[in-house]
Amino acid sequence: MRYLFEEYAFDTDRRELHRGADAVSVAPQVFDLLDYLIRNRERVVSKDDLIIAIWNGRSVSDAALTTRLNAARSAIGDSGEEQRLIKTLPRKGFRFVGTVREAQRPASVAVSDAPVQQPNPALPLPDKPSIAVLPFTNLSSDPEQDYFADGMAEDIITALSRFKALFVIARNSSFTYKGRAVDVKQVGRELGVRYVLEGSVRKAANRVRITGQLVDTATGAHLWAERFDGGFGDIFDLQDQVTESVVGAIAPAVEKAEIERAKRKPTESLDAYALYLRGLARFYQFGNRQANDEALRLFNSVIELDPDFAAAYGRAAHCYVSAKINGWISDTANEIAEVKRLAQRAVELGKDDAIALTPSGWALAYVVRDLEVGAGLIDRALALNSNLAEAWFYGGWVKNFLGEPETATERFARAMRLSPLDPLAIGMRSGTAFAHFLLGRYAEAASWAAMALQDKPDYQPGLRIAAASNAMAGRPEQAHKAMARLRQLNPALHVSTLKDVVGPYRRAEDLSRYEEALRQAGLPE
Numbered sequence: 001m002r003y004l005f006e007e008y009a010f011d012t013d014r015r016e017l018h019r020g021a022d023a024v025s026v027a028p029q030v031f032d033l034l035d036y037l038i039r040n041r042e043r044v045v046s047k048d049d050l051i052i053a054i055w056n057g058r059s060v061s062d063a064a065l066t067t068r069l070n071a072a073r074s075a076i077g078d079s080g081e082e083q084r085l086i087k088t089l090p091r092k093g094f095r096f097v098g099t100v101r102e103a104q105r106p107a108s109v110a111v112s113d114a115p116v117q118q119p120n121p122a123l124p125l126p127d128k129p130s131i132a133v134l135p136f137t138n139l140s141s142d143p144e145q146d147y148f149a150d151g152m153a154e155d156i157i158t159a160l161s162r163f164k165a166l167f168v169i170a171r172n173s174s175f176t177y178k179g180r181a182v183d184v185k186q187v188g189r190e191l192g193v194r195y196v197l198e199g200s201v202r203k204a205a206n207r208v209r210i211t212g213q214l215v216d217t218a219t220g221a222h223l224w225a226e227r228f229d230g231g232f233g234d235i236f237d238l239q240d241q242v243t244e245s246v247v248g249a250i251a252p253a254v255e256k257a258e259i260e261r262a263k264r265k266p267t268e269s270l271d272a273y274a275l276y277l278r279g280l281a282r283f284y285q286f287g288n289r290q291a292n293d294e295a296l297r298l299f300n301s302v303i304e305l306d307p308d309f310a311a312a313y314g315r316a317a318h319c320y321v322s323a324k325i326n327g328w329i330s331d332t333a334n335e336i337a338e339v340k341r342l343a344q345r346a347v348e349l350g351k352d353d354a355i356a357l358t359p360s361g362w363a364l365a366y367v368v369r370d371l372e373v374g375a376g377l378i379d380r381a382l383a384l385n386s387n388l389a390e391a392w393f394y395g396g397w398v399k400n401f402l403g404e405p406e407t408a409t410e411r412f413a414r415a416m417r418l419s420p421l422d423p424l425a426i427g428m429r430s431g432t433a434f435a436h437f438l439l440g441r442y443a444e445a446a447s448w449a450a451m452a453l454q455d456k457p458d459y460q461p462g463l464r465i466a467a468a469s470n471a472m473a474g475r476p477e478q479a480h481k482a483m484a485r486l487r488q489l490n491p492a493l494h495v496s497t498l499k500d501v502v503g504p505y506r507r508a509e510d511l512s513r514y515e516e517a518l519r520q521a522g523l524p525e
Contacts (some may be wrong), residue, residue, distance in 0.1 A: 002103040004102075005075075005076075005085070006098065006102065010038060015175065023170065023172045024075055024076075024077050026148060026193045027147065028147065028150050029146075030068055032053075037072070040230060041096040046092070046093040046370070047062075068300065069088075072086060083097075092490055123192025126167040128167050129258050130195065131159045131160065131169070132170075132174045132187060132193045133153050133192045133197045134177050134182070135153050135177065141199070145203050149442075152201065162388075164356075164388075166251070184220060185217055195223070196214075197212060197214050198213055204304065206231055211379040213247050223254075223256075248418030255280070273302075275301050275305065276336035280315070282298065286426065286459065287473070289323075292326075295319050299312045304514050310353050311359075313356070314342070314357070315359055317363035317367075323394070324366065326501070336381060344360075354384040354391055355390070357377045357381040357384070357391075358388065358394055361373070361375065361377030361381065361394065361398075362394040362398075365378075365503070365512070374398060375398045375402065378398055379395070388418075389416075391414075393427060395411045396411035396415065400503070403510060412432040415511065416429075417501075431457050433445045435465075443473045445465065445472075445473075446466065446473050446475065449462055449466035452466075456486070458489055463485055463486040464502075464518065476521075482521065495515050495525050498518065
């Protein structure tokens with residue numbers, strides 16, 4: 001049944017509310033409340049009627065009921081002061097007083113004697129990674145947790161939508177699967193998505209367990225799965241923590257899956273996005289000069305195919321940062337001008353795209369030495385998408401350069417919490433080491449440097465901070481060992497040329513202390 005009133009259409013079968021052509025997001029319990037009021041609009045319904053119908057007779061406070069009524073009014077453009085559609089009658093109850101027209105849905109196409117629902121045609125996949133977040137299943141015996149589970153999924157949808165590189169199905173479409181046993185492959189066909197996130201919520205006593213899994217709809221393969229346990233004391237903090245963790249893990253998992261998919265594509269069918277993914281795969285091979293050169297070539301090819309691909313410009317600029325960090329280029333006027341051109345173009349095209357702004361800001365800060373502008377762009381990226389680990393990571397390095405190491409450690413910690421398996425994790429650990437070095441915590445700095453070098457022993461920024469922090473911590477043997485390897489990788493590095501490969505320090509004393517530490521570790525003048 002569809003109920004029509006004013007400019008609204010209320011669809012009970014699809015559980016959708018539309019205002020004109022626009023879908024209105026409505027929480028499930030608020031939808032049930034509206035449904036009951038509209039169906040019983042010919043009479044006044046009491047508080048007890050609502051509690052029996054919506055809460056199955058459980059004890060509900062007046063405040064909770066008022067909150068749901070206010071949400072229902074807000075969804076249909078009403079308010080407690082105006083009461084244009086939902087009227088409160090003191091000491092009696094409530095009544096839907098708007099003029100309502102009823103409209104039946106078109107009948108299904110009949111075959112023989114029984115109506116048969118026509119299957120939905122498969123939708124084509126978008127030209128970027130696509131995902132649907134299904135309603136989380138409430139595994140608790142308490143039906144009240146349905147609303148917590150729904151809120152969990154809604155928050156994740158909102159957070160994922162901030163990633164401009166993702167195509168995210170709106171809540172009203174993905175929630176049509178609520179309460180249904182579905183095959184993710186069918187969901188993929190019906191919604192036109194490559195990935196589905198599904199999950200569950202189970203509450204026991206004062207503890208809650210939330211699980212989530214990311215599934216490839218083409219193969220049914222699980223790409224990521226995680227379990228979260230927490231206390232139910234502050235439900236909203238818990239919801240925020242889980243949302244942050246899930247979104248921080250999903251975005252890199254989707255990117256990794258897409259990169260692997262692009263690698264398997266035949267070269268004759270590569271489009272701009274597939275080239276971009278191949279460029280990312282090469283770019284993430286940090287410390288490999290040939291891979292970095294290939295990444296730059298691929299990003300430039302993307303720009304030739306699609307001159308409006310904002311993130312490709314930012315990534316191309318970022319390749320110059322990697323080259324500078326590793327001493328593969330010198331700061332010639334031409335290279336600085338090219339980085340500035342690429343970064344500025346990325347910002348022009350992607351002013352609301354955090355993934356375009358972040359590497360652009362980093363390149364402007366590191367190569368062009370425009371620290372203030374670079375820091376501002378990264379802060380803008382964080383305002384647009386607070387779940388982007390990459391922005392927290394480069395934001396941490398910028399804070400180191402600005403002489404704010406305490407804030408830097410907080411940003412690196414946030415980045416590692418959001419994306420613990422990130423290809424950038426080595427840089428996050430090195431940045432944390434450097435922040436502790438600036439704070440005079442040399443033993444702690446050396447420990448973080450060692451962690452950074454575990455997976456990639458030849459990572460030059462990690463070797464530099466390992467040598468410096470061990471020297472200042474009174475560990476000459478470890479300092480000289482790190483310096484010996486660093487000198488093998490970059491024989492041209494001297495104290496006098498150090499400023500050519502490190503960042504733009506606002507405080508001259510920070511660079512002086514770093515130079516002195518590396519001098520003690522054995523770096524020649």
